[in-house]
Amino acid sequence: MKIIRTTPAMADWSRRLHREGVTIGFVPTMGALHEGHRALIRAARLACDAVVVSIFVNPTQFGPTEDLSNYPRQLRLDQALCRKEGVDAIFAPTVKTMYPVGAQTVVTVPGIARRWEGEARPHHFQGVATVVTKLLSLVQPDKTWFGQKDYQQAALVQQLVKDLNLPGHPIIHPTVREADGLALSSRNVYLSSSERQAAPVLSRALQAGIAAIRAGERNAARIQRHMLRVAATEPLATVEYLAVCDPVTLEPLSQLNRQAVLLGAMRIGRVRLLDNMLTSFRRKP
Amino acid sequence: MKIIRTTPAMADWSRRLHREGVTIGFVPTMGALHEGHRALIRAARLACDAVVVSIFVNPTQFGPTEDLSNYPRQLRLDQALCRKEGVDAIFAPTVKTMYPVGAQTVVTVPGIARRWEGEARPHHFQGVATVVTKLLSLVQPDKTWFGQKDYQQAALVQQLVKDLNLPGHPIIHPTVREADGLALSSRNVYLSSSERQAAPVLSRALQAGIAAIRAGERNAARIQRHMLRVAATEPLATVEYLAVCDPVTLEPLSQLNRQAVLLGAMRIGRVRLLDNMLTSFRRKP
Numbered sequence: 383m384k385i386i387r388t389t390p391a392m393a394d395w396s397r398r399l400h401r402e403g404v405t406i407g408f409v410p411t412m413g414a415l416h417e418g419h420r421a422l423i424r425a426a427r428l429a430c431d432a433v434v435v436s437i438f439v440n441p442t443q444f445g446p447t448e449d450l451s452n453y454p455r456q457l458r459l460d461q462a463l464c465r466k467e468g469v470d471a472i473f474a475p476t477v478k479t480m481y482p483v484g485a486q487t488v489v490t491v492p493g494i495a496r497r498w499e500g501e502a503r504p505h506h507f508q509g510v511a512t513v514v515t516k517l518l519s520l521v522q523p524d525k526t527w528f529g530q531k532d533y534q535q536a537a538l539v540q541q542l543v544k545d546l547n548l549p550g551h552p553i554i555h556p557t558v559r560e561a562d563g564l565a566l567s568s569r570n571v572y573l574s575s576s577e578r579q580a581a582p583v584l585s586r587a588l589q590a591g592i593a594a595i596r597a598g599e600r601n602a603a604r605i606q607r608h609m610l611r612v613a614a615t616e617p618l619a620t621v622e623y624l625a626v627c628d629p630v631t632l633e634p635l636s637q638l639n640r641q642a643v644l645l646g647a648m649r650i651g652r653v654r655l656l657d658n659m660l661t662s663f664r665r666k667p
Numbered sequence: 668m669k670i671i672r673t674t675p676a677m678a679d680w681s682r683r684l685h686r687e688g689v690t691i692g693f694v695p696t697m698g699a700l701h702e703g704h705r706a707l708i709r710a711a712r713l714a715c716d717a718v719v720v721s722i723f724v725n726p727t728q729f730g731p732t733e734d735l736s737n738y739p740r741q742l743r744l745d746q747a748l749c750r751k752e753g754v755d756a757i758f759a760p761t762v763k764t765m766y767p768v769g770a771q772t773v774v775t776v777p778g779i780a781r782r783w784e785g786e787a788r789p790h791h792f793q794g795v796a797t798v799v800t801k802l803l804s805l806v807q808p809d810k811t812w813f814g815q816k817d818y819q820q821a822a823l824v825q826q827l828v829k830d831l832n833l834p835g836h837p838i839i840h841p842t843v844r845e846a847d848g849l850a851l852s853s854r855n856v857y858l859s860s861s862e863r864q865a866a867p868v869l870s871r872a873l874q875a876g877i878a879a880i881r882a883g884e885r886n887a888a889r890i891q892r893h894m895l896r897v898a899a900t901e902p903l904a905t906v907e908y909l910a911v912c913d914p915v916t917l918e919p920l921s922q923l924n925r926q927a928v929l930l931g932a933m934r935i936g937r938v939r940l941l942d943n944m945l946t947s948f949r950r951k952p
Contacts, residue, residue, distance in 0.1 A: 389832060398867070402716075486778040487830035493771040511772070512831075519804070519832040545772035546797075547674060547804040630769075 383464060384471040386434075387519055388479045395434070395471055396522045404431040408523030408550060410514065412455035413437040413474075414568035415463045418558040422527040423598065425465045425555055429525055435464050436473040436517055438480065443509030454568055478517065489515045491545070494538045494632055498645055499656070510535055511542050512531060518543065518550040526550040530556045531565045533643060533658040534632055541630075557657070559585065565657045572653045576618065581655060583616035584648045587624055588659045591644045595661055600638040602626035613648065622647035624655070629660060638663075668749060669756040671719075673764045674805055680719070680756055681807045689716040693808030693835060695799065698722040698759075699739035699853035700748045703843040707812040708752045710840055714810055720749050721758040721802055723765065727795030741852055758806065765801065774800045776830070779823045779917050783908060783930055784941070795820055798825050803828065803835040811835040816842045816850045818928060818943040819917055826915075842942070844870065848944045857938045861903065866940060868901035869933045872909055873944045876929045878947055885923040887911035898933065907932040907939070914945060923948075 386392050399406055407430030409422045419435075424465055426433045437460055444450035449652055457474065488508055494500075495507035518526065528536040536554045558566045563585035564578075573581055587609040594608040609624040626635050629643040641662035648655050671677050684691055690713030694707045704720075711718045722745055729735035742759065749757055773793055779785075780792035803811065813821040821839045828837055843851045848870035849863075858866055872894040879893040894909040911920050914928040926947035935939050 393832070482829075484826070485830045487774060487776045487827050489772065489774050489831070491772045493769075510931070515774075515800075516830070516832050519834070527741075542772050543768070545770045546774070546800050549804070 384470055385461070386471055386473045387475060390477060392473050392475070392520050393522075396520070399432055400522065406430055406521065406525040407433045408434065408436070408518075408521050408526040409592045410436045410438075410517050410526065410528075412439045412453065413460050414456055414571075416558075416566045416568060417635050418529050418531060418566040420463065420467060421558050422529060422555050423464070423469060425467055425553070426525065426527050430523075432470040433468070434471040434473055434521060434523070435469050436475075436521070438473075438475055438513070438517075440480075440509055440513040441477060442481070442512060443506050445503055445505065448503070449569075452620045454571055459523065473517075480513070488512050489541050489542065489546075491538045494534065494541050497632060497634075498625065498627075498647070499534050502647065502654075507535070507538055511538060514539050514542065514550060515546065518548045521550070521572070523550045527555050529554055529557060529568060530554050530658065530660070531658060533645060533660075537630065537632060542621050563589070565655075567635065567655065569653060569655070573650065577650045577653060580616050580618035581653075584646050584655050584657045585659075587612040587621075588644045588646050588657055589624070591624070592659050592661055595638065595642070597655060597662060602635045602638060602642075605638075605644075609646070613628060618650050620649040623650065640664075668746070668754055670746070671756055671758045672760060674760060677758050677760070677805050678807075680913045681805070685807065690809040690934065691715055691719070691806065692718045693803075693806050693811040694718065695721045695723075695802050695811065695813075697724045697853065698740055698745050698915055699856075700745045701843075701851050701853060703814050703851040703868065705748065705752060706843050707814060708749070708754060709841050710838070711810065711812050712753055713788075715808075717755040718753070719756040719758055719806060719808070720754050721760075721806070722799070723758075723760055723802075723823075725765075725794060725798040726762060727766070727797060728791050730788055730790065733788070734854075734857075739856055739863060758802075763780050765798070773797050774827065774831075776823045776827050779819065782917060782919075783910065783932070785817050787907060787932065787939075792820070792823055793893045797821060799824050800831065800833060803833045806835070808835045810890055812840050813837055813838050814842060815943065815945070816852060817941060818930060822915065822917060848874070850940075852940065854938060854940070858935065862938060865901050865903035866935050866938075868898060868904050869931050869942045870944075872897040872906075873929045873931050873942055876909070876911065876948055877944050880923065880927070880948060887920045887923060887927075890923075890929075894929065894931070903935050905934040907934060908944075 489511040538595030562582040564582045588611045591605045591609040613621045625645045645658045692711030774796040847867040849867045875897045876894040898906045910930045930943045
């Protein structure tokens with residue numbers, strides 16, 4: 383397994399493989415790899431000839447008061463996981479090679495970035511859109527895997543790739559969960575043991591929304607009330623949003639029609655957790 | 668010569684050539700081709716196996732009061748010129764294929780776009796940066812030619828390509844001029860005959876700045892005064908700016924050191940003309 387540290391070396395690696403007709407699967411990550419990432423790597427491994435995983439804690443997607451300096455970093459463990467999964471190359475660039483002096487170009491996807499995480503974390507999605515554009519242009523993957531857990535990010539990347547004609551053909555892979563429903567996230571390590579016990583309330587709330595839809599509810603406000611009722615049962619949880627949205631535009635729906643994504647964000651103590659569930663259905667129940 | 672109308676067809680054409688090891692030279696234009704464009708096409712023809720010229724009057728780089736609807740369009744003549752120069756393909760997309768419903772991603776290069784044309788034409792460079800990103804990602808050229816006449820645009824594209832790791836290796840080609848010094852531009856057709864006679868004052872003003880530098884002047888304010896003095900001799904001309912700048916950042920210089928670009932914009936009647944001249948020199952004359 384090759385460890386690539388600079389952008390020219392990354393470009394060379396891809397060019398060489400493409401010249402030989404090898405297809406490249408790409409899994410961009412911020413490291414601290416868990417079973418969710420492993421699922422993405424396995425999907426890439428199955429679909430493409432070669433797999434590259436990027437590990438880069440991108441500073442431009444963190445706000446000034448966020449956890450950039452404390453974000454979990456464990457390159458040794460991440461390398462071991464990648465090697466075990468048959469990854470061909472890890473791209474682990476320095477901040478300097480990704481953002482050299484004078485770098486200034488910014489990519490924005492204003493419609494999809496406006497709400498939800500975009501409101502909670504100004505500039506976050508601008509950082510995401512910019513680094514994803516850089517990575518896809520550099521790696522030139524045939525397919526790229528994103529976890530559904532960060533649904534707004536995944537939807538934004540799909541719009542971005544379409545709008546800018548970028549390579550990479552993004553694929554959204556279903557969220558991997560703990561047995562009690564908690565969506566896997568590198569930030570789960572921040573949870574104390576009582577917080578960890580409280581945390582599955584987020585997926586239970588979303589699940590209540592899905593159950594209401596399955597039972598025939600099509601009114602978004604009432605679906606939201608089902609979710610909020612479940613959230614209220616957990617004293618450690620503070621809801622940031624529990625929303626019923628269009629899966630492409632992420633605009634809130636009032637009446638459901640064919641498909642929806644339920645988006646949720648909660649604080650459990652000082653830890654901010656995200657989750658979401660997608661559903662599609664006939665218009666009339 | 669192939670005429671390509673849609674983005675998927677453009678991507679296919681490039682992919683097929685690349686698979687055969689053919690190098691692609693790219694000349695992005697807004698049509699209304701003149702001798703300046705012909706020089707870019709010839710340079711591309713010499714350097715690459717295949718040449719593609721895009722002809723797209725990009726709406727997002729025009730302001731609401733600008734000449735989008737009146738911008739000269741002459742696809743037949745442009746095709747004839749391209750055919751004569753041995754161009755392999757023209758990419759002439761519709762606005763709809765470039766900006767389908769829902770398209771929203773925007774690329775900005777805030778440092779380079781801030782001054783000069785950026786001040787005169789808000790959002791202009793955001794439109795340029797976005798369409799160039801789309802075109803380069805789509806065409807995947809080995810090399811791309813830009814005219815020096817739009818120097819700020821060319822500098823912005825170079826920064827953009829570097830920052831986003833885009834393909835296309837942009838090359839700035841020297842400005843082609845009329846015998847009296849007027850830089851060729853598709854907008855020169857708007858000049859009345861008396862305006863046309865007045866128009867070379869812009870290149871004469873810049874030339875006076877270059878002459879001052881050659882004579883040993885290193886103080887930007889004094890170089891600017893030389894340029895303004897020439898401009899003042901032409902009653903039909905209104906100076907928008909005549910500036911002495913760093914050729915990479917486009918920030919104004921106060922004292923010259925090794926290299927500079929002299930940037931100029933004037934109105935001649937209702938027509939806005941741009942020009943610039945680059946120079947490099949020893950620090951001490």
